Amino acid sequence: MCIKQVPGVSEVKIDPKTNTLVREGVKSIINPNDRNALELALTLKEEHKVEVIALSMGPPQAEEALREALAMGIDRAFLLSDRAFAGADTLATSHTLALAIKKILKEFNSEEKYLIICGAQAVDGDTGQVPPELAEELGIPQITYVQNIELSEDKIVVERKFRATEIVVIETKLPALISVLIDINKPRFPSMVGIMKAYEKANVVYFDSNALNADKSKIGLNGSMTEVEKIFFPERKVNPIMIEGSAEEIVQKLCQYLKNDKVF
């Protein structure tokens, strides 16, 4: 399963005076959706005795996220970390992840039967593109936006939410990739014992671009088809007209304004 460490800002506010960002408590966290992916992997581990491996691409500090996943109960953790991976768009990211997954599958002799679980999207980039791109590169079927899954010997049956109120039930053979929605489960917290094990015994294995035998033109900024032309802060659109007075006065004034604006 794939996890990403993201900035831990859930509420970014804009200072009305300076029109700049005010952030509260910036601490890196596991992408919330990836926690659901973790929880699902751990449930499947309990039910089917499978081995759960997590990997993450990111700077060395993303090891914290993997340690937390180990504390929750995953079996092994791999961190893909190299300056050459930085600046990757989703194409380059999915390529790097695919290289690592192929290497790990080979080592574990499990190229025939596996399931990849990702969070549906990350809160920072919020593209949701990596899971399908990863599935494509691995040459396996994908089912995105999953909110329920049944795993059996060689296939999965999943519920995919494809519209706000409609679900399609899809069956596919393993190996396969799914990306899960936030409503699939309630992620557990790491136990004390888990935390101690994660920090004392468990090991996070690092892969750099050499370990993955990566082609430098396919990773990081060089492997990205898209590039950022510019970054800017969204402009505050309007200065509000504040309406004051008693409830009756307020309502009268508001209706007048709305009539002037030809809303009615």
Next chain:
Amino acid sequence: MSIIIDEELCTGCANCIESCMYDAIELDNNIAKVLPNCTLCRACIETCPEEAISIEHEEVKTQEIDISQFKGVWVVAEHYKKKIQNVSFQLLSKGRELADLLQVKLSFVLLGKDFDDELEELSLNGMDEIIYIKSPILKDYYSDLYTKVITELVIENKPEIILIGATPTGRDFAPRVAKRLNAGLTADCTGLEINLETRNLLQTRPTYGGSIMATIRTPSNRPQMATVRAGIFNMPEKVKKNVNIRKIEYQFEEKDSVSKIVKIISKTKSNVNIEDAKFIVAGGRGVGSREGFRIIEELADVLDAELGGSRITVELNWLDPDRQIGQTGKTVSPKLYIACGISGAIQHIVGMQNSEIVVAINKDPNAPIFNWAHYGIVGDLHEIIPVLIQEFKKLKSEE
């Protein structure tokens, strides 16, 4: 590859530190220093008033393709129960604009089953061509079949731009197609423009929950692919003109897909469509309770408005999930949006900032929602809304 700070120019103003979502810059001797956990996201570059920040990157040459061979703008249709979704029409109106600027054809790519009788009606939406891929199985959406058909069409026809709805369906096949073609893809664009010199598509999108906007381009490859949410662009005007129809039949069978559709479950009776609503009354946590939501509903009723709300109200079970507005909900663009007891978190704002007129009722004068409202009312919604309902009723009976 790294972010470089020009130490001569840096004044230690710390603007860049403020802008860094990853805590990857610190001041060292009053000069900004980039730490190893930098992800090269570039948010800092724009914020530096001294232009002291730049990105250094050693380019590894890859094979260049001849991008001038690629011509034309495509919109891939999405349909459900034989109905083309509004987002596809909205993309056609934007696509028309882009195609005119580039002086190329606009094509509508439709994978489906029973559209033969609809093509004439569809052809009023401004495209020059409809590419209709017909196969019984394409009544439904199959990830792998869509990917196969679209990539084959692209290789044969070489469009320069492909626009796709940022729905769970579009967001499922677009990345898969992009990967197969090694094409750049930008998700959830809110703005699309053309640089006429390079013919690059400039794709603007919110990131970090909407707190930062990024403009993305794909300079060295084609096609340029973008997904766009419903409600971002307008519906097209109907025009009568000659539209070339290319019908291609595929003999797909169920076994041609690696996945099998077992069944489709629908969870609502009514088909809520707040994306197209003219008026929306939305409630937030400030409404207080599920019962409290009744007055919000009543206000919506007298206005003939659709009901909406923030994510928290959905989590609390006060509101149906398909009425959630924001980053993880719907994007709406009504004429009038009345926000009641909504604080205005950026994740909510990105879903409603295209509203023409926003009225905010909130008891906290510092609530961020007022930054996005045209009319602000500081007060208790439970006192104001009943009076508002009475007044609207009166207005209605006068009409």
